[in-house]
Amino acid sequence: MEPISLASARTMDFPGAASPIRSAPRQSRRHRPLLPTITNPRKLDALTDQELDSLAGEIRSFLVHNISQTGGHLGPNLGAVELTIALHRVFDSPRDRILFDTGHQSYVHKILTGRQDFSRLRASGGLSGYPSRAESEHDVIENSHASTAIGYADGLAKANQLLGHHDRPVVAVVGDGALTGGMAWEALNSIAGAKERPVIVVLNDNQRSYSPTVGGLAGHLAALRSTRGGVERAESCRVAGRPLLSSLHDSAESAGPSAAPTVFEDLGLQYIGPVDGHDIAALEAALQQARDVRRPVIVHCLTEKGRGYSPAERCDEDRFHAVGAIHPGTGLPLKPSGRDWTAVFGEEMLALGREREDVVAVTAAMLHPVGLAPFAEEFPQRVFDVGIAEQHAAVSAAGLATGGIHPVVAIYATFLNRAFDQLLMDIALHRLGVTFVLDRAGITGPDGASHNGMWDMSILQVVPGLRLAAPRDSGQLRAQLREAIAIEDAPTVIRYPKGAVGPDLPALGRIGGMDLLRGSTTPARDTHACTRRADVLLVSVGAMASTCIEAAEVLEAQGISSTVVDPRWVKPVDPLLPALASEHDMVITVEDNSRSAGVGAALSQELHDASVDVPLRNFGIPQRFLNHAKREEVLAEIGLTAPGLARQVSVCLQEAGISHPLAQESTPACHHCHDDRLPAPRGTAQ
Numbered sequence: 001m002e003p004i005s006l007a008s009a010r011t012m013d014f015p016g017a018a019s020p021i022r023s024a025p026r027q028s029r030r031h032r033p034l035l036p037t038i039t040n041p042r043k044l045d046a047l048t049d050q051e052l053d054s055l056a057g058e059i060r061s062f063l064v065h066n067i068s069q070t071g072g073h074l075g076p077n078l079g080a081v082e083l084t085i086a087l088h089r090v091f092d093s094p095r096d097r098i099l100f101d102t103g104h105q106s107y108v109h110k111i112l113t114g115r116q117d118f119s120r121l122r123a124s125g126g127l128s129g130y131p132s133r134a135e136s137e138h139d140v141i142e143n144s145h146a147s148t149a150i151g152y153a154d155g156l157a158k159a160n161q162l163l164g165h166h167d168r169p170v171v172a173v174v175g176d177g178a179l180t181g182g183m184a185w186e187a188l189n190s191i192a193g194a195k196e197r198p199v200i201v202v203l204n205d206n207q208r209s210y211s212p213t214v215g216g217l218a219g220h221l222a223a224l225r226s227t228r229g230g231v232e233r234a235e236s237c238r239v240a241g242r243p244l245l246s247s248l249h250d251s252a253e254s255a256g257p258s259a260a261p262t263v264f265e266d267l268g269l270q271y272i273g274p275v276d277g278h279d280i281a282a283l284e285a286a287l288q289q290a291r292d293v294r295r296p297v298i299v300h301c302l303t304e305k306g307r308g309y310s311p312a313e314r315c316d317e318d319r320f321h322a323v324g325a326i327h328p329g330t331g332l333p334l335k336p337s338g339r340d341w342t343a344v345f346g347e348e349m350l351a352l353g354r355e356r357e358d359v360v361a362v363t364a365a366m367l368h369p370v371g372l373a374p375f376a377e378e379f380p381q382r383v384f385d386v387g388i389a390e391q392h393a394a395v396s397a398a399g400l401a402t403g404g405i406h407p408v409v410a411i412y413a414t415f416l417n418r419a420f421d422q423l424l425m426d427i428a429l430h431r432l433g434v435t436f437v438l439d440r441a442g443i444t445g446p447d448g449a450s451h452n453g454m455w456d457m458s459i460l461q462v463v464p465g466l467r468l469a470a471p472r473d474s475g476q477l478r479a480q481l482r483e484a485i486a487i488e489d490a491p492t493v494i495r496y497p498k499g500a501v502g503p504d505l506p507a508l509g510r511i512g513g514m515d516l517l518r519g520s521t522t523p524a525r526d527t528h529a530c531t532r533r534a535d536v537l538l539v540s541v542g543a544m545a546s547t548c549i550e551a552a553e554v555l556e557a558q559g560i561s562s563t564v565v566d567p568r569w570v571k572p573v574d575p576l577l578p579a580l581a582s583e584h585d586m587v588i589t590v591e592d593n594s595r596s597a598g599v600g601a602a603l604s605q606e607l608h609d610a611s612v613d614v615p616l617r618n619f620g621i622p623q624r625f626l627n628h629a630k631r632e633e634v635l636a637e638i639g640l641t642a643p644g645l646a647r648q649v650s651v652c653l654q655e656a657g658i659s660h661p662l663a664q665e666s667t668p669a670c671h672h673c674h675d676d677r678l679p680a681p682r683g684t685a686q
Contacts, residue, residue: 033058039114041088041138052280056081059108060308066118068328071446072129073104075306075320076175079206079277083173083301084108086283087202090291091171094137097156101149101174101184103130103142104322105204113138122446124629129447144450145415146209146388147181149174150201154190157197169198169291177209177365179217180387191296192267198294200287201269204277206305209365211318214385220263225274225302227260264298273300278307317368338500342439344474345496346371348481349408353379359485360400362386362409364393370410370439390415394422394434401432406485413438413453413495420459423491428463433488437481441470441495442543442592443621443635448628454621456495457541457593461571461602465490468571470542470591470599472515473504480568497543497592499631505545511565512576517545518552519563534561535658536649537584539577541570541591541599548590550642555649570599577603578610585658587616588649592640595620617652619645 034051035058037043047055059081067074085108087098093113100106107118110127113136120126131139141152153172160168178184191199205221207213213221264271270293275286283301290297306312306319311331313319325334352359353375360382361372367385376383386393390411397407416423416438427434441453460468467490471477477496484492507515519534536555540548545566552562563584567574570591581587587607589600600618607616619640626634635641639648 035059035062035111035116038112041093041112044085044089044112049281052085056085056280057308059085059111062111062116062118063107064309064328066121067107067323068326070118070121070123070126071322071324071326072121073107073322074309075312075315075318075322076105076206077107078309078312078320079303079305079307080105080173080204081108081307082278082280083202083204083283083303084112086280086287087171087173088112089280090284090287091169094140096169096171097140097153098138098171099140099143099149099152099156099173100131101143101172101178102146103144105173105175106131106139109138110136122448122628124627124633128628130450142450144447145418146175146178147184149178150184150187150191150199153199153201154187154197157191157194157199161197169200169294171200171202173202173204175209176203176205176207176218176221177213177388179203180209180213180215180365181389182391188264188267188269192269195268195295197296198291199296200290201296201298202287203273203298203300204303205274205300206277206303208305208319208321209388211365211367211385213387214365215387217263221300224262224300262298268296270295270297271300272297273302275299275301277301277303317373339474340499341474341477341496341501342369342371344477344501345410345437345439345481346374348478349375349410350378352482352485353382356406356485358404358406360384360405360407362393362397362400362407364388364390364411364415366411370412370437372410390419391422394419395426397434398422398426398430398432401427401434402430406433406435406488408435408437408485410437410439412451413441413456414444414451416453416456417459423460423466424463427491428465431465431489432491434491435481435484435487436491436493438493438495440498442497443626443631443640444498445631445634446628449625452621452626453495453497454592454594454626456493457570457591457599458597458601460493461597463491466493466571467491467569468493468495469569470495471568472540472542472545472566474501475504476566476568477501495542497631502546505549507566511580512574513568514574514577514580515566515568517564517566518549519565533583534563535585535653536560536562537581537587538562538564538649539587539589539599539603540564540566541589541593544590544592544640547640547642547645551645551649554642554646558646558650560650560653567599571602573603573606578607578612581607581614581616582612584614586649586653586656587614588645588652589616589618589620590640590645591618591620592635593620594623596623615652615656617649619648 034055060078063074063077091098100109115127115135118127122129130144131142133139133142143149149172153170156170262271272286272290276282286299290299326332327334349361361375362384363370363372364386365388367373367376372383386396393409397409400407438453438456441456444451444453460466467487469480469484471480481494484494505517507517509516538548538552548564552564555562589603591599595618598620604616622638
């Protein structure tokens with residue numbers, strides 16, 4: 001499907017559906033569309049109220065048409081259209097800094113700052129799905145981990161104060177879901193203590209993160225919606241053609257005797273709202289007042305995730321938080337999704353829940369994305385969603401384990417980084433039986449650098465007593481999850497990638513705790529002689545198993561024999577692995593994790609400690625932040641494909657002086673394949 005042009009986006013109907021977009025009344029087709037004329041935010045200044053409403057409708061049509069083709073974060077941006085327009089009319093970006101937390105609600109910001117080619121959104125060479133400083137001076141931070149923007153705003157306001165920029169407000173646009181994170185409140189505490197620094201926190205309250213927001217704060221915000229007189233609308237009063245809100249609250253008294261102070265006012269922050277987040281005039285009035293008071297302010301805006309697109313509005317699960325390619329009229333996927341790793345985990349968790357009453361699930365605002373919805377439906381009292389608060393999830397799990405329960409903490413691999421200290425000091429130190437399940441491990445692709453789960457197998461190496469499993473297929477995921485939950489005196493971690501899970505790869509046999517995927521289970525008769533089981537030992541980590549098997553077949557055609565083994569549990573290193581390594585000319589480890597301090601580095605240390613003098617080369621993810629692209633494109637770029645791996649192994653053998661005539665004929669020598677600074681794929685061996 002060809003990308004929809006800006007000119008046609010707002011005038012086209014969706015085939016197969018009856019008006020799925022609800023927006024401002026469509027103007028006559030003879031009227032020129034406004035969106036192509038908005039090449040920078042200041043182009044908004046001259047628009048009338050009617051034109052602004054029409055522009056909002058055009059933007060919604062543009063988002064649905066384009067994101068339905070590329071995939072991306074649809075629901076959050078449909079809900080932030082009017083809010084983003086108002087922000088750019090009131091504040092002078094980039095002079096005034098506007099920060100988005102999280103960045104998945106920044107698509108409208110991109111559109112209004114001159115980035116209207118969404119044809120390759122989240123694809124190689126196209127726009128990032130998050131703010132990107134390489135794209136625009138209007139993008140201040142590249143965050144896609146929640147609860148950080150208020151802290152950034154605090155630091156920027158301090159910098160402005162030190163540099164004498166007293167007339168430059170800093171604006172942090174924060175979802176109510178992000179306020180469930182502890183970092184947000186640490187930053188609010190700091191901001192509230194400095195009345196002279198103008199920080200404006202725009203609370204984009206749509207009552208959701210992925211799913212409905214949980215916890216006491218959600219209840220507090222709900223009370224504000226009912227006790228503070230409802231939503232302020234532009235009809236309150238008009239001055240010089242623009243609205244002036246009749247009730248912008250500085251204190252509990254201004255809201256009436258029945259209204260208790262907000263938690264923000266108790267901290268010492270000024271509170272304005274609630275404001276209708278889909279009324280541009282009301283939003284502008286509130287934001288102007290917040291700007292003019294020159295002190296820390298909370299502007300509470302009520303928005304609807306998925307606003308104006310009926311398929312999203314009807315999706316109670318996540319309001320189309322993130323979608324793949326969909327039919328724009330129906331919202332249905334264009335391609336049926338295959339069976340994925342997440343679904344396999346969800347099924348096995350449900351089976352375990354039925355077998356063991358002490359097994360519970362913990363997640364951080366990701367009940368559906370990590371596959372726990374079936375478990376929650378059957379065992380609602382045994383699921384604990386703590387909001388976007390991974391640190392608390394880990395410590396709460398430690399408390400559950402101390403109390404005799406076995407918690408399974410399911411989060412994305414990239415978000416484990418936030419809970420490392422708790423895993424180390426609150427779980428491992430106390431030898432508690434807590435299982436972490438890491439979805440989206442390895443290369444995730446379109447979401448870019450911040451979402452690649454490429455550090456977990458490195459940072460976890462330093463945790464004493466921890467056991468780490470990387471299943472290669474669905475059968476191993478089921479088996480290793482059960483093995484993990486059986487361990488009650490140490491933390492365990494299961495990690496697997498994003499996307500479809502391939503067919504099961506049966507083992508030919510076992511060597512210790514390892515699965516042999518290719519080769520012989522019979523050891524060499526004399527390991528001290530020059531006999532070898534095979535030329536190369538390929539140690540395949542997790543989902544790289546099929547790649548290693550295919551690479552072994554390519555090497556075989558070149559006259560290079562190989563053994564492929566899956567260690568299953570990669571931490572600790574299997575005690576028989578050094579002996580197995582000694583029977584080969586070279587050891588190759590392959591992991592979808594950073595090569596720095598990962599599984600290959602741990603095995604290298606084990607070989608050294610066992611005095612096994614066999615060359616080892618580690619193939620994995622280079623130690624750099626990776627650009628957004630399809631997962632398969634990133635893997636090809638860094639050499640983690642079967643042909644790329646076989647080619648590099650052949651080079652490594654030649655450089656080590658291990659001669660194979662067929663390989664010499666087909667493979668040029670390479671003297672730089674260990675350098676991360678060089679272009680991939682020769683930057684992946686160590």
